[in-house]
Amino acid sequence: MKNICLILPVLFFSCRQIEIKINNTDNMEKYIPAAVINETVKELEAKFPLADRELIRRGVTLTGDFWIAGDGSPEEFKTFCISNYSQDKKTLSDRFAKNMETVFGHFSQVGREMQFPIHVENGDLIPIDEIFASWSPFAHVNDDWFGNKLAMILHLNFPYYSLDERNAKGLQWTEDENAAVNLGLYFASRTPGKLQQQAEEIATRAELYISNYNIYMNNIVDEQGKRYFPEDMRLISHWGLRDELKSNYNDRTETGLTKQKLIYDLMIRIINQEIPRELINVKGNDYCPTNSKFFRDGSETTFEREKDVRYAFLLELFKSAKASDKYSPLYPDAIKRAFDQSLEMTFEEVETMFTAFLSAPVNEKIGELIGRRLRRPLQAYDIWYDGFKTRSSISEEDLSAKTLKQFPDAKALEKQLPHILQLLGYGKERAEKICQYIAVDAARGSGHAMGAAMKSDISRLRVRVPETGLNYNGFNVAMHEFGHNVEQTVSLYDVGNYLNSGIPNTAFTEALAFLFQKRDLDVLGFRENNPDKARMAILDNYWNAFEIMGVALVDMYAWKWMYANPDAKPEELKTAIINIAKDVWNKYYASIFDVADSPILAVYSHMISYPLYLAAYPIGHLIEFQLEQHLEGKNFAEEIDRIFRIGHCSPNVWMTKATGAKLSVEPFIKAATDVINDINTQIDD
Numbered sequence: 001m002k003n004i005c006l007i008l009p010v011l012f013f014s015c016r017q018i019e020i021k022i023n024n025t026d027n028m029e030k031y032i033p034a035a036v037i038n039e040t041v042k043e044l045e046a047k048f049p050l051a052d053r054e055l056i057r058r059g060v061t062l063t064g065d066f067w068i069a070g071d072g073s074p075e076e077f078k079t080f081c082i083s084n085y086s087q088d089k090k091t092l093s094d095r096f097a098k099n100m101e102t103v104f105g106h107f108s109q110v111g112r113e114m115q116f117p118i119h120v121e122n123g124d125l126i127p128i129d130e131i132f133a134s135w136s137p138f139a140h141v142n143d144d145w146f147g148n149k150l151a152m153i154l155h156l157n158f159p160y161y162s163l164d165e166r167n168a169k170g171l172q173w174t175e176d177e178n179a180a181v182n183l184g185l186y187f188a189s190r191t192p193g194k195l196q197q198q199a200e201e202i203a204t205r206a207e208l209y210i211s212n213y214n215i216y217m218n219n220i221v222d223e224q225g226k227r228y229f230p231e232d233m234r235l236i237s238h239w240g241l242r243d244e245l246k247s248n249y250n251d252r253t254e255t256g257l258t259k260q261k262l263i264y265d266l267m268i269r270i271i272n273q274e275i276p277r278e279l280i281n282v283k284g285n286d287y288c289p290t291n292s293k294f295f296r297d298g299s300e301t302t303f304e305r306e307k308d309v310r311y312a313f314l315l316e317l318f319k320s321a322k323a324s325d326k327y328s329p330l331y332p333d334a335i336k337r338a339f340d341q342s343l344e345m346t347f348e349e350v351e352t353m354f355t356a357f358l359s360a361p362v363n364e365k366i367g368e369l370i371g372r373r374l375r376r377p378l379q380a381y382d383i384w385y386d387g388f389k390t391r392s393s394i395s396e397e398d399l400s401a402k403t404l405k406q407f408p409d410a411k412a413l414e415k416q417l418p419h420i421l422q423l424l425g426y427g428k429e430r431a432e433k434i435c436q437y438i439a440v441d442a443a444r445g446s447g448h449a450m451g452a453a454m455k456s457d458i459s460r461l462r463v464r465v466p467e468t469g470l471n472y473n474g475f476n477v478a479m480h481e482f483g484h485n486v487e488q489t490v491s492l493y494d495v496g497n498y499l500n501s502g503i504p505n506t507a508f509t510e511a512l513a514f515l516f517q518k519r520d521l522d523v524l525g526f527r528e529n530n531p532d533k534a535r536m537a538i539l540d541n542y543w544n545a546f547e548i549m550g551v552a553l554v555d556m557y558a559w560k561w562m563y564a565n566p567d568a569k570p571e572e573l574k575t576a577i578i579n580i581a582k583d584v585w586n587k588y589y590a591s592i593f594d595v596a597d598s599p600i601l602a603v604y605s606h607m608i609s610y611p612l613y614l615a616a617y618p619i620g621h622l623i624e625f626q627l628e629q630h631l632e633g634k635n636f637a638e639e640i641d642r643i644f645r646i647g648h649c650s651p652n653v654w655m656t657k658a659t660g661a662k663l664s665v666e667p668f669i670k671a672a673t674d675v676i677n678d679i680n681t682q683i684d685d
Ligand SMILES: [Zn+2]
Pocket: 004, 005, 006, 480, 484, 509, 510, 513
């Protein structure tokens, strides 16, 4: 999961997962008195003596939580509840499902068409394209549905089930029961439109800050003033810097090592905000990150450092998120919204999994193996060691020769999709049925997959197709996106109730797409003859997960700290995050690397551009591993087709339905331990 390559099919549809907007709700103080709630519950119990009392109480209480003065007096609230409570949940739920599919499905189609010119390579863009693309048909749905009280009727009749309840009871629920529970997850906050707009503006500025955070690497020098990086190399922090650091594992000379150290030192300057302002996105001034000396026109000079801008942005993001807290009675802080609501896993549950993984005894042994392979003491940046990737036994030229011929353009790829599914083991009829709902376009930018949100609509596979045809790299991306499309199609068309369509969250989506991407050579008809590949792949994935879990913990603890210190200044936040990063490092990494106090885990730019999202990456690794293990020795197509039909339920219930066990770090740790023991035995022999 390098990038977030998935464009959510319908922003609104995923409002189980994202914040939704509403105007005229400036005051969400408790408006309906407890006494009125009690009276309403009593009257409903008398009117419907056979109804579940607990559910009546929950529905009325939650509706009261969302009700504001503009909706009517407390007396009107009571009348509203009594006349809109229905015992015929099935009819009500079906009507919601049908109408939501119509609204979300068409709006999603409209949004996708508005974005078509900017997403697809299809002639020149004209200025209005961007205005159309940024207009969202969903912008006012939430406003309207709270305004006309449809959202209230929903909460009154389909009360919210907590994550614990969904985990405990989800396996026993029938399709209709699961749908009713899913319905209760919609419209989870009533954030005023202007607050939501402010939050979006801040998020956009933060994203812009990150997307313009480039370093011209030819300006980076060592303590002797020597340059190491090419003239035209411009790297974005942290992605570009990290990938360049990784690529230097191929250079076993002193130069490779020096380049890695310079990049690491530069990252530390960014974290500490000691980096010169005139180095960020500016070409021409030289800087040595090791001793922090700055040179203008060849002579050393003083400089202004970047003054904690990074942390000022994070604080702004925090404050705008916190302002929404009181409008979100079910998830009253940003941490709960990111975990309980979006991931449908609690902060504590995720933290427990990550710390168990980070404490596994095998980590130390993998560290030793890396040290042996590098023939040098480990450095903190070896969290990015990538030497477990086995070079393919087939050359990239051979692979590209095949893909270029087979897929000269987007339409050729589209035509062959059913054939690709058959090569993965699908029957002809089933493959054709799925693929009639998937179209391929040549993407203008990076590859992505856009799902449909109603039956009758199709999902789009977008991938860059140069004039010469699809090279191997492009085909590899296309396989990833195709995985998304197949999942999107099956989890919509083959899930009976619309309210159950989809899968738990983006971590799952990505894990499923990787299952397809990894099978690209099978599709091309090449057979790898490197027996070590599978074992090394386990260590490679494991080490990636080991790195990103620490990064995710820093992000998580940073938000806990901000909630505990809401009035902090940027400089205080900086100190706190550096301390958090060092704590996590010292607890789980220091002894393996024999390096203390590294703040490197705080370098990820996601902390600013996608706050509270990092935990999804390691969860994706865990899901992928557990699914692969489950698929071993089974018919891939049959099993994956079954799994894609599970539909939306809590991650733990979904994993149990998919693999027979809930999500856990244990199988991954055990597999890595087995590989390491194997390797060590071979060495002893
Ligand atoms: Zn993806």
